[in-house]
Amino acid sequence: MEFNFRVEKRDGGSKARTGVLHTPHGEIKTPVFMPVGTQATVKAMTNDQVLHAGAQIILGNTYHLYMRPGHELIREAGGLHQFMNWKKPILTDSGGFQVFSLGDLRKLTEEGAAFQSHLDGSRHMFTPEKVVEIEEALGSDIMMVLDECTPYPADFDYTKHSMERTHRWAKRCKDAQTRGDQALFGIVQGGMYPDLRKRSAEEIAKLDFIGNAIGGLSVGEPKPMMYEMLDVVTDVLPEEKPRYLMGVGTADCLVEGVARGVDMFDCVLQTRIARNGTALVRNGKLVIRNAEYAKDFRPIDETCDCYACKNHTRAYIRHLVKTNEILGAILLSIHNTRFTIRLMEEIHGHIEAGTFGEFRREFMDNFRL
């Protein structure tokens, strides 16, 4: 078996734990933040820069890769690892989230999601079976099942109906899998209803996936509500399997997610706000494009070990952002990615050292959005 997850150390005062996940492309120490490489590239970064940021695994988006360059082309290239020359593990989503975001361009049935391309209007259909076929062509280490990300707000009946279909689709994905060298992860839904979340976690756990994800959170709900749902779900999901909170990656949510027993996270925020001229720092954000940084000859973060902070000043990066130079997006993407991975490394260290509770209190006291 090429996959194996081992919990290494548990925190005394929370559900936080460290672990090691073995995959065909190497080991991943958890908790882990996974940079997003939507179109076979972590935006504005070379693979070397992603590696230097400390990335252990990256994410690819099935919807985007299916559209361009197409999964058959990637299969011909030898899979996504070879196509983009990324040698460490890759996780692919199911494309469901992107398809459901198409609004009027998509239609859901029991069979799957019919949709029109956002690029050329061509018609396509994502079924659980089709999505597994695409993800097998991509050859990711971890594949996600097709699910419906229930919108927020949604009433109880809609949420229940949607969740039940997500469970049926999860089973169909499992049955459709043909390759033995890829781990399929299930996804818990259930909206903002604790009893549905609990049932979804139980149903997904029963399907005995290699790992379990929590979807449909950070979709507009207040954070306390998200934390409540998380708590319900991680109380049910098996201890001995990795847990992945999808699409969540602000620093406060990483700390609080880990405290609730989450092992894996991904988020586009790091590179997206980089392209808008914003840097992540310990207690929140620096909007580097603001005039106050025009003559600020300090690095973004004195304590950061990234290429941007080791080599450049806020004043220089602000100049690049103001003049729309690509290097501004590059340096801020490098910093924001390294910043987040360094936070995860710090969290890892505190869990190992038994000081996570203290770290969490202090971190959350100083954090502002």
Added chain:
Amino acid sequence: MEFNFRVEKRDGGSKARTGVLHTPHGEIKTPVFMPVGTQATVKAMTNDQVLHAGAQIILGNTYHLYMRPGHELIREAGGLHQFMNWKKPILTDSGGFQVFSLGDLRKLTEEGAAFQSHLDGSRHMFTPEKVVEIEEALGSDIMMVLDECTPYPADFDYTKHSMERTHRWAKRCKDAQTRGDQALFGIVQGGMYPDLRKRSAEEIAKLDFIGNAIGGLSVGEPKPMMYEMLDVVTDVLPEEKPRYLMGVGTADCLVEGVARGVDMFDCVLQTRIARNGTALVRNGKLVIRNAEYAKDFRPIDETCDCYACKNHTRAYIRHLVKTNEILGAILLSIHNTRFTIRLMEEIHGHIEAGTFGEFRREFMDNFRL
């Protein structure tokens, strides 16, 4: 004296030569190609990537830096080297070319060039004295005098009048210089009139600059005409001083320029066509965005040692270009810059080995635009 130029080896069959130019920020082996860092960044590349491409010196644009972030801010930062953290030599142009390109927004008088900002319409004046003041604030190793780049075509009287003013401006720049740690280069003009070119080269040579540049070429004239002007000028300019052909950098012009005794070149083409999805190769160009490269799993150039060619395929880079991913521009900028510098290294080697004539013939026979 912090500046010193020594001719090392002369080619037997042409005016080509190798040399070493000492500057306060290090030695430059000539012939040299200088990547352009218009706004204090070689577009889409980190300094590390520019260094790995083999760059010995980069160029900064005075007009752009004067506009944003302003030369006074760069002075406060400790100069352009420190502002952008580039430790090797920098050459700055005079900003004249950019100002003259403003068309209706500028007005030339004996005093200088009055112009309105292309950004906010604010009014400014570049005089020879002002330009030297700005370049001294930037602290480049090599400063260029303010000249008028005579347009093509231009009649004899206009060209002569413009050239004579360029000579007077060159003298004023020399008189305005206050720092001893920057080399000021004169610029030869004279349009497409061999007798004016000859006179300009004589006049500029008389002013005894540390180096001499040839401006006003590659402005739309046929290449044989450019080569003819070059030959006239380099026959006059002193042998013992470096010669810089401004704004010229296609591979054929590099080879032919070196053959006519040019030591230094700069060009924006390398990074500009990179951002349009085009790669330089030995015999011309590859328009990587074309469909023919969709499944081409070879590197851009099998013989190239750049990061893009060592790590990625044409198919992958095409995908990045087609999906507007920044990494496409990054990889092609790295390749095109390295390609050009490698060509200069090769030329250098052939001059040293006495095989430049043969190399030149073979290169030009196989080159197509």
